[in-house]
Amino acid sequence: PSHRVRANETLTVFAAASLGSALDAVADAWSAESGVSVTLSFAGSAALARQIQHGAPADLFISASTEWMDAVEQSGDLQADTRRDILGNRLVLIAHDSDAPQLTIDSGLDLAALLGDGRLAMAMTDSVPAGIYGQQALRTLGQWDAVTPRVAQSDNVRAALAFVAQGEAPLGIVYATDARIEDDVTVIGTFPAESHAPIVYPAAITAQSRSRAAHAFLDFLGSRTAAGIWNAAGFSVLD
Amino acid sequence: MTLTVSVQHQLGDFTLDARFEAPAGVTVLIGPSGAGKTTLVNTVAGLLHPRQGRIVVDDWVLLDTQAGRVLPPHKRRLGYVFQGARLFPHMSVRQNLLYGRWFAPRTARGESLDRVVDLLGIAHLLARRPGALSGGERQRVAIGRALLASPRLILADEPLTALDEARKAEILPYFERLRDEVSVPILYVSHSLSEVARLATTVVAMKDGQVAAVGSPDAILGDVAVVGARHAASVLNARVVAHHGDGLSELATGAGPLFLPHIHEVPGATIRVRIAARDVILSRERPHGLSALNILPGVIADIRTGHGPGALVTLTIGDERLTARITQRSVRDMGLEPGQPCHAVLKSVAVAPEDVGTGRID
């Protein structure tokens, strides 16, 4: 469905920090097309969700996890039927060594042996989405118990990347999209998609939004123009 | 106008328990170091709240613990010259001086800045900050600050100690003037007996937190128990009769005429003269050919001796009493006894300007 949009309208989008510059580019493209300016507020999904629950002036919420979107939905802060999963992502194993050999990641992998006495950098495994998915994957692959004592958790992607980039930790698990931020890490394998729950970025319009442009922008997120940008950043576009 | 003080307070081991009543004028507190003089003044200032007490100036109740009345310091209209100047370091000397002005009621016509500055010789310091002033300069500014607050009660805790004789001699008359003309009651702490003699209307001698004696300067300065025999003195009321061409002033006293070095008072003025007992020489016969100008005939009223080699011989001369301190050997050699006629010999110049004050004592 297409929505009519008035120019001079502004749209406030609360988005998970990891969408970063890709969403910036998408928003720019849409603004150029529609004449509506988009204000993007990037923070952790948890903070954004709580803010929306406390009446933040957001029109659109793009979360990095289904959990926080569920929480917002349950508290009645979303417009019915606007929620959709727009993006997907993959987990990758990264290494500090630029000439580390490529690996196939399956249950035959001995991650603990690869680590030696080094650490495995991950996002927080019981709270940050990337960490939760990573933990699921490692469990599925039977690696978790062996590597648990060697995991170094950080509260955001950037920190996890920095550990590997600095050689502080030899290996790390991050999103495929994150791996592109940092030049000093090498992707040495991708986790099988079925080893963890699907990684999706749900988006929805908030209950308090009166903006009609929000619907248009939500549509635009799944458009072909947007898809090009998403793919270039490493996301997969869902529909 | 009277000052009634009655306070009891405990500070660590020190107990202050002082009561006295003083008439209008200058009440001088004397006593050895640690006697409680500053502590007493602080209770009058309201900086120390005594456990129990009553302080009244005339009908104005500053403190009455029984009635639950405690006037805060800023409502007591004070001019307090602290022991240790307590100047405001962040203000210039001028601002320090004018600080009290701010808070004094408009109607209180006080001293002018120029006059006080002149008197204290601090004109060249006005723009300076007090941090680098010399000890004496600091003290003078502190005096000025208190005087310029147009106070209804002046408290001065050893205000002149840090000053040289010349400077003291300039400032003392000012306090006299406050007492006599402006009639501000003054509570004044001093270690100097000549300051006491000149200024005091009433002397309160303190010891170990208690009032040891209260009385007129004449009574207290003559009281060997209080001041010690060496400092015994008489204080005579006198009237200026004439100023002579050779620089001497002629006074009329109850003891007869007295010639002293020039006194800066107009003829007719009433003054008081402290005559230290140690400056008086006695002679049975009227002596001749001495350089001493004042020879007063009298009768021996009393001879007191103590541990030392000295004796205090008090003569009745006319209406006055004059005490001389001489050696016991002289008493013996001269065969002095009460009732005998005797001459007091007094040098003009033995009476220093600091011993001559204005105003009668009673």
Add this chain to the structure above:
Amino acid sequence: MTLTVSVQHQLGDFTLDARFEAPAGVTVLIGPSGAGKTTLVNTVAGLLHPRQGRIVVDDWVLLDTQAGRVLPPHKRRLGYVFQGARLFPHMSVRQNLLYGRWFAPRTARGESLDRVVDLLGIAHLLARRPGALSGGERQRVAIGRALLASPRLILADEPLTALDEARKAEILPYFERLRDEVSVPILYVSHSLSEVARLATTVVAMKDGQVAAVGSPDAILGDVAVVGARHAASVLNARVVAHHGDGLSELATGAGPLFLPHIHEVPGATIRVRIAARDVILSRERPHGLSALNILPGVIADIRTGHGPGALVTLTIGDERLTARITQRSVRDMGLEPGQPCHAVLKSVAVAPEDVGTGRID
């Protein structure tokens, strides 16, 4: 042992430019408030680095800006009694007193704590903190602290001003003892001329940052230009001959025998006596029947008159000179002229204990 001081320094508008040389003993700095006494003492202490200067105690160079030598204060082995006590608030009185001990070399046998505490009457304060001490108590602790540092040079800036006469009289002899027995050089600031007379080996009179006069106490105290006619005095060397049963001590002086109230020195001891010019009476004939015990025959050497009503008449009596201050009227009446014989009359008790010091002056 000599103290050589030559300093030049600028503080704001104030210029210090002082030079003097003083022999062993006590060098007393006098001068009006703001004259630069404290500033000068601070340069000797090393707390102020003068732009230019040289300070030498004997052969020990404390400062020589030309040679680039500046001894830091803590190496000067000082005992500095500050104007304003500067006690350490976080230490007990005892700790304050013993502070300098810590740093003094073991070999320097100083005073014992007990002795100093006793002398200063501060035994009951030892456990107290200095915050709540009275002004005089504070000052006494400060004196004790300096004395107990086993100093090689004592600096004392008006150490006795906050004290009452009785206390002063107890502490002064202690400084004399330091001068005479321990022979620590002492630089002493004072406003009190009797302190000067008793203590000084050399007097340095300052004015406006400069040295106005240097000399023996006799010379300076007799110098009307420095002390003013009213404070002129003679200082006589004397030897204790005997102590009489009636409490008088007999002295031998170059001017003849002198009877004074008991002097706490053994017979044979050399002392000095300040005789204020205003306490001396002159008589052409030998007077009889006076209570004054000391009558010294001499010859008029000199008569000086100034603006006031007074005249300074100096007699040559034996080997000594004694100055009397009498009125010009008496000079005229008595027909006094240089060369004439004349008697000086002096009361025993006119010489106060604070006027009697130990040690000769030269």
Add this chain to the structure above:
Amino acid sequence: MADFLGPDAWLAVLLSLRVSFWAVLVSLPLGILVAHALARWSFPGKQVLNGLVHLPLVLPPVVTGYLLLVTFGRRGPVGQFLDTWFGIVLSFRWTGAALAAAVMAFPLMVRAIRLSIEAVDPRLEAAASTLGAGRAWVFVTVTLPLILPGIIAGAILAFAKAMGEFGATITFVSNIPGETRTIPSAIHALLQAPGGDSAAARLVIVALVIAMAALVLAELVSRRVARRVSGA
């Protein structure tokens, strides 16, 4: 400058300055009052006040931010009250960012001021009172000038802290460009995205330059004031 940074970052710089400036300015009187109360008064609940002041220091900023959101947010009790009665909305406005910064900086400010109040010689205040100055006047004419170095120190500490505040701000008022995206939030956002490092580094440099300038200025003023106050 705007060239060096790009318009968005420049916006963040201006915003940070505004937020920090107002955070310090508005909280200063309260800071002085609280410091004075803690240093000189005795009243029941003094320790509670003391604890409350230090709270933002002890709690993780996220918690402080969350508490602010719950209290001052559009749906929070205080937030609603302010909105209904005064029309003041803090949430997701720069004013909210200033509130967060002020709260986070408050303990630093109070402690600095308190230390200087404790160093004021009470005998000077007593002297002023004998000269006729009531409590308030004593404070204004004696205490306040004497603690000026401490106030400056407290203000500069608070300003620096406000410039660097991140956790509470982003949690309370999010990260909205031009409204609540301060320098630290901008840096944070830049670091999450590919290629943001150099832009982030530029912002860090700007933050440093501003902080340094503020520090040096404060140092100069403070030294001057201290000289005045020492009375020399």
Add this chain to the structure above:
Amino acid sequence: MADFLGPDAWLAVLLSLRVSFWAVLVSLPLGILVAHALARWSFPGKQVLNGLVHLPLVLPPVVTGYLLLVTFGRRGPVGQFLDTWFGIVLSFRWTGAALAAAVMAFPLMVRAIRLSIEAVDPRLEAAASTLGAGRAWVFVTVTLPLILPGIIAGAILAFAKAMGEFGATITFVSNIPGETRTIPSAIHALLQAPGGDSAAARLVIVALVIAMAALVLAELVSRRVARRVSGA
């Protein structure tokens, strides 16, 4: 206590105490030295030192953490040096958490101590020097006791800050239970997941109790010391 919290949270509490304690203890001498240098000495680069000290206040904690990682990490210049010569490894160790906390708390500590040094009457120090005390002795016997209240204030501020430090710590040394997961890290983790609030609240309460106890203790000690120092 451990029951109220659960063993993991309890571990975090113990760790936070250890980290904060050592952070304060080890940085205190340096803090005093730097405060003294800033207050009393004059030397070239003084303003730079001053700026450096305030850096952690101005920068977003993440940046500070990142800089620590780059400098003190296993491959960082200082980190390597410490490792090779002293066998000290900071990365992913509680010692690293202590370093992060110390660095973040340093500006607060220095400023508090500096303010009290500036309040010391130099005439007392001069008096000590005339009594034979050299520079060092003057400092130890006069300056140090007089600034004790400031040192206590600085230490308690630093301790509180260390207890609350999060951003730099997690960035520098991650969030390893029992090694680097301090109270704030644990709270943060709990808050990131929906439904973690009540567990987080319990930890917040524990943090508050500890901080309050520390504050009250410091207040008591400090008041006592201040009384001693004021000489009454």
